[in-house]
Amino acid sequence: MTDITFSIDGRTVTATSGQTILGACNNEGVETPTLCWAPNLTPVNVCRVCVVEVVGSRTLVPSCSRTVEEGMEVLTDSERVRHSRKMVLEFLGSGVDLSQADGLQVWSERYGADPDRYVEPQKMDEEVKIQDNLYVRDYDKCVLCYKCVEACGDDAQHTFAIAVAGRGFGARISTEFDVALPESACVYCGNCVGVCPTGALQFTTEFNLRQAGNWLPETQSVTRTVCSYCGVGCNLELHVQDEKIVKVTSPADHSVTSGHLCIKGRFGWNYVQPS
Amino acid sequence: MADLHFTADRATAAEQAAIDSALLALGIDAATIVEDERVVRGGVGRRNERRHGLLPGLHALQRVSGWITPGGLNHLCAQLGVPPAEAYGVASFYDLFRTEDPGHTDSVHHVCIDVACQIAGAEERVAELEAAGHHVHRSPCLGQCERPVAVFVQGRGGEDVVPIDETEPTGSGSIPQRYDPTLVLLARVGRIDPTSLDSYVGAGGYKALAQAFTRGPAGVIDEIIASGLSGRGGAAFPTGVKLRAVAAEPGPRYVVANADESEPGTFKDRIVMENDPFAVVEALTIAGFAAGAAKGWIYIRGEYPLATRRLQAAVDAARVAGFLGERIARSSFSFDVEIRRGAGAYICGEETALFSSLEGFRGEPRQKPPFPTTHGLFGRPTAVNNPETLLNLLEIVSRGGGAYAAIGTEASRGRKLFCVSGDVGAPGLYEVPFGPTLREVLDLAGGVDGQLQAVLLGGAAGSFVRPDQLDVPLTFEGTREAGLSLGSGVVMAFNQAVDLAGVVIRIAEFFRDESCGQCVPCRVGAVRQHELLVRTGTRLTPPELVLLDDMDRAMKDASICGLGHTACTAVRSAFSLGLLESSANGGRK
Numbered sequence: 001m002t003d004i005t006f007s008i009d010g011r012t013v014t015a016t017s018g019q020t021i022l023g024a025c026n027n028e029g030v031e032t033p034t035l036c037w038a039p040n041l042t043p044v045n046v047c048r049v050c051v052v053e054v055v056g057s058r059t060l061v062p063s064c065s066r067t068v069e070e071g072m073e074v075l076t077d078s079e080r081v082r083h084s085r086k087m088v089l090e091f092l093g094s095g096v097d098l099s100q101a102d103g104l105q106v107w108s109e110r111y112g113a114d115p116d117r118y119v120e121p122q123k124m125d126e127e128v129k130i131q132d133n134l135y136v137r138d139y140d141k142c143v144l145c146y147k148c149v150e151a152c153g154d155d156a157q158h159t160f161a162i163a164v165a166g167r168g169f170g171a172r173i174s175t176e177f178d179v180a181l182p183e184s185a186c187v188y189c190g191n192c193v194g195v196c197p198t199g200a201l202q203f204t205t206e207f208n209l210r211q212a213g214n215w216l217p218e219t220q221s222v223t224r225t226v227c228s229y230c231g232v233g234c235n236l237e238l239h240v241q242d243e244k245i246v247k248v249t250s251p252a253d254h255s256v257t258s259g260h261l262c263i264k265g266r267f268g269w270n271y272v273q274p275s
Numbered sequence: 276m277a278d279l280h281f282t283a284d285r286a287t288a289a290e291q292a293a294i295d296s297a298l299l300a301l302g303i304d305a306a307t308i309v310e311d312e313r314v315v316r317g318g319v320g321r322r323n324e325r326r327h328g329l330l331p332g333l334h335a336l337q338r339v340s341g342w343i344t345p346g347g348l349n350h351l352c353a354q355l356g357v358p359p360a361e362a363y364g365v366a367s368f369y370d371l372f373r374t375e376d377p378g379h380t381d382s383v384h385h386v387c388i389d390v391a392c393q394i395a396g397a398e399e400r401v402a403e404l405e406a407a408g409h410h411v412h413r414s415p416c417l418g419q420c421e422r423p424v425a426v427f428v429q430g431r432g433g434e435d436v437v438p439i440d441e442t443e444p445t446g447s448g449s450i451p452q453r454y455d456p457t458l459v460l461l462a463r464v465g466r467i468d469p470t471s472l473d474s475y476v477g478a479g480g481y482k483a484l485a486q487a488f489t490r491g492p493a494g495v496i497d498e499i500i501a502s503g504l505s506g507r508g509g510a511a512f513p514t515g516v517k518l519r520a521v522a523a524e525p526g527p528r529y530v531v532a533n534a535d536e537s538e539p540g541t542f543k544d545r546i547v548m549e550n551d552p553f554a555v556v557e558a559l560t561i562a563g564f565a566a567g568a569a570k571g572w573i574y575i576r577g578e579y580p581l582a583t584r585r586l587q588a589a590v591d592a593a594r595v596a597g598f599l600g601e602r603i604a605r606s607s608f609s610f611d612v613e614i615r616r617g618a619g620a621y622i623c624g625e626e627t628a629l630f631s632s633l634e635g636f637r638g639e640p641r642q643k644p645p646f647p648t649t650h651g652l653f654g655r656p657t658a659v660n661n662p663e664t665l666l667n668l669l670e671i672v673s674r675g676g677g678a679y680a681a682i683g684t685e686a687s688r689g690r691k692l693f694c695v696s697g698d699v700g701a702p703g704l705y706e707v708p709f710g711p712t713l714r715e716v717l718d719l720a721g722g723v724d725g726q727l728q729a730v731l732l733g734g735a736a737g738s739f740v741r742p743d744q745l746d747v748p749l750t751f752e753g754t755r756e757a758g759l760s761l762g763s764g765v766v767m768a769f770n771q772a773v774d775l776a777g778v779v780i781r782i783a784e785f786f787r788d789e790s791c792g793q794c795v796p797c798r799v800g801a802v803r804q805h806e807l808l809v810r811t812g813t814r815l816t817p818p819e820l821v822l823l824d825d826m827d828r829a830m831k832d833a834s835i836c837g838l839g840h841t842a843c844t845a846v847r848s849a850f851s852l853g854l855l856e857s858s859a860n861g862g863r864k
Binding site for chain 2: 045046047048049051059060062065066080083084086087088091092094095117118119120121122143144153160161162163164165166167168169170171174175176177179183184185
């Protein structure tokens, strides 16, 4: 690992070779919006909300996947950067329900994204899919960030139950021939739900509470514990509301799980609170 | 495969036989498949080892059953070790694969509705075929713009065909200059029998390869660099520089002929491949020799059945004659060529999308860098060139780079093929030494038929040109200075009778349909652009013009690949040139 000297917004900074521009920005305290990026997934650089300007480059570059180079001049707040970030957020807002996308509203306001500029825009227009007792899939909220596909596939579970199907605006996350999830290869690890940034994939517990207007994250406590099913040592975060477990996650930076769990750790907690 | 989960659907015997035989042709046979293996041993690389068989297998299934059946897909996936959800994602990406039961067993007529055919009465042709009881699919450009309205028939159980190929093969009307003794790139077109290696060799074929062996790989690259040849697909990257970069990387290396010619208005590679297929194979062999490549691939668009058959026959004949295979023509160079057929996706002409497609993934482009010269096909160093670019290598190797560089202009060396279509006297493929202006090329094609309204230069990803701009030289530097792009050499003329608003709306629809959907700016931007033009009939208010400009800038700046970068270019140029006054009703006014 050698040190790379380059600049961010005119400030000379140092990073290690192989580090991404986004990583360097995070180290330097330069805030960057992200959507398809996650610390525990391979960057797919598809959402384009993290784009930055590299002086001399014809187009903007995705900071999540582009690695730093010696002498590179990175601009994170130029007019071009602000414009493209605004348009990406505006485009998404015009066709997708972003009401449960954490953090995006703030960025949309900051860049002045105005999805209402589009008259009768085509929307995702999907029915909510409830095919089992564990997941709810509402693709009206899907931004096609590929995170669930990665978590189901090469980056975590290696189950490959879902993939992107179709093309263009018609692209959707789908099982083969859109068969119901219980008939697919799905093993209900919940890792797709765990990485979804917009609430398109939800645990049924959360979905039902939201439907009832009773999803109250500010009242929830999060308790860290170790899964009791086997000896691997996965850490669990139990999200508790009104004395009841409503969701189980794992920290993305945990050395054992990298944020991913199996069906038992994720859903096998009913014995804690017999009804 | 124990690692994969399948639904209960089973393939029919016919489907199994069709798929197995398609895979066997690729060297993927039952013996390598039944072996009890778990991907755990080899990881992701092992899992993807046979995945390149996916596209050929899907073609076989589509042909035998008329659609991608769940049972057939299961069988294909089991043979290749590909998860069914991923294979479905691949199949549903392409226009030529149906993933729903069509409910009939007939062939499907694909009728081109892109610009050259649109103004020639595509919708009337659709109505005629439907009235005659045919199943019709409205298709993007089929690459037959010189003879609109283009039709491609996707058979069930039989070969796909372009009906006009059966009665009127190219070599006649499509090349008005044929037999002109000054032609170089098209010298053999119409003169040789494209199905005969003897005929090709008799016309001087394979002399260039012998010359290349004499010069050695580095010598060949030196000549190509000296020639100043740059790519003819649109990006105009120096070909020699690309080959030298690949040659400098560790092997195995690959060379790829990008014959996925899909830019609306472009048909040059089709005519070359149909009429001079051995030249493409020889030129690819020379490129492979120069780059030190282990193998060459030809990725040809699925809507070119005649070109595919002729190229395959040429490859087979070249192999029998020792021009491909081990120790070619008694040299120490071993090289072979494999042909892969696309399945209806404009984006697969983008080189990294082409790699994804050939490898058996969705035809989605990859972020660059890394570039194909280091991370190309199967992650290996790869040089991609289109057939027209490759064709120039024969001349360069035979006569030397210096002689080649003497033709053309300062920054545009050699000769160029132009695809002239629309309202001209003699639409077709034209070869000129670089230099003539747009006016001169139009005159060469018999002049404008009627009074000129505009020219579309460079295809759907190009720009419109006004009648008072015809003196722009059709060179890389000439078009660049005028803020235009030569693109793939498309010159499409529209006379005053054409409803240009309808043409512009169709171009926007083309990008909406052909965006792969991977990145947000292009996936959504192409839809919003089209919606805006349809809703307004291209009569935009000042705030709407601002919106169009906003979308264009974001797509140019933030999209992953060239499709998104250029999806607004032609539309914007029509507005900035003031070409949009008429009402939009499609076709002729």
